[in-house]
Amino acid sequence: MSIRRKLLVALLSALLLIGLAASGATWFAVHKEADDVFDYQLQQMALSLRDQTMQNQAEFFPGFDYDFIVQVWDPAGALVYLSNQSILLPQGDNGFGTVPVNGRDWRVFTLSQADKTIQVAAPVSLRRDRAVSMALRILVPIVAAIPLFALLVFLIVGEGLKPLEEIAAAIRRRAPTSLEPLPDGGLPEEVRPMVSELNGLLERLREAIETQKRFTADAAHELRSPLTALQLQIQLVERARSREELRDALEQLKAGARRASRLVEQMLTMARLAPEATLEEPAALDLDRLAASVVAEFEPLAEAKAIELRLGRVEPARAIGQEQALHTLAGNLVDNAIRYTPPGGRVIVEIRSEEGGAVLDVKDTGPGIPAEARQRVFDRFYRLPGSGVEGSGLGLAIVKQIADAHRAEITLGETEIDRGLEVTVRFPKAPAG
Secondary structure, eight states: OOOOHHHHHHHHHHHHHHHHHHHHHHHHHHHHHHHHHHHHHHHHHHHHHHHHSOHHHHHHTTOOOTTTTTEEEEESOOEEEEOTOOOOOEEEESSSEEEETEEEEEEEEEEEOOOEEEEEEEHHHHHHHHHHHHHHHHHHHHHHHHHHHHHHHHHHHHHTTTHHHHHHHHHHTTTTOOOOOEEEEEEEOOTTHHHHHHHHHHHHHHHHHHHHHHHHHHHHHHHHHHHHHHHHHHHHHOOOOSSHHHHHHHHHHHHHHHHHHHHHHHHHHHHHHHSSSSOOOOEEHHHHHHHHHHHHHHHHHHHHHHHEEEEEEEEEOOOEEEEHHHHHHHHHHHHHHHHSSSSTOEEEEEEEETTTTEEEEEEESOOOOGGGTGGGGGTTTTTTOOOOOOOSSSSHHHHHHHHTTTTTTTEEEEEETOEEEEEEEEEOOOOOO
């Protein structure tokens, strides 16, 4: 159901309820007013007769309204005057009362004096008819105005929804590639927050698309080299003339395939961690257990390069995050450290708890990173010149992206003894429990 229809139904329903309540209140008020007026009239008629002598009916009430009945009784209980011969009311007590006579209810006022008793009565239906007539005079104009009110409500609601219709029309007129913000000048206060949030969404979408475009362009450029290398290595295999040449060419082909596979794997990881991607819900994680798991996973790679990979100082520490993403972060740091550390070196992973939150440290005895290059190493596809280490250039970029998503601070420094690289990741403090 549209907003316009909802508002119309709600307003007209409210009007109907108010009208019914007003009609009920009007009916009870008018009915009571008619009762009071008629009772007052009966009382005044009786009081006007108390000093009169009953000579004859024609002299007493010329042009008498036969909707009313007047009876006069003497002290002995004999009827001395009756205005309507067809109706006889029973003699009653002083004051007001209602009695049935000839199948009709009559409202009676009795006034007793020393010399006579006067009764004045009128049918109850008379006052009901008068009450209905009075109520209709009040309610008919109101009922007649309901269609006009409904039309006014329709026009007012339409005018109130006009800004939303203008926004919808502006969006319809746009090209599919247009992500410019919507104009918010002159909008009502109730609509402006929605347009502001929509513009924020468009801006985030534009940034995400631009990021994806840059990533696609960079990926195409980076994939060109390994694919070209694979083609050349295949040609070497085809041209091999001896078993030794064939074996060497196949080894080079395997290494090239591994590099290409590593690059594609890192690119897929980067795409999966993009801000617009859907990831698992964050939860409280034990970083000490996660670090132990990562060290165990990379021990074979470290042993193959004769590198000592171990846990250093490990304290119980918790962080709020996505487990797979944080495992990727720690894994990339350890993998990067193993790749750049020469044989016989060490890679140490530490976890500690500080006042502000949990801290992950990965230290190695490699060549480190020059201070002037420490910001650039987080760029996609950036490689340290002259390092002699093969890589995709995405490892630290992925680490930075995961750290940013978890509001963690990442810093690069030097180890105290061997002046190798020390990567420190500080996570926000996890809530207790």
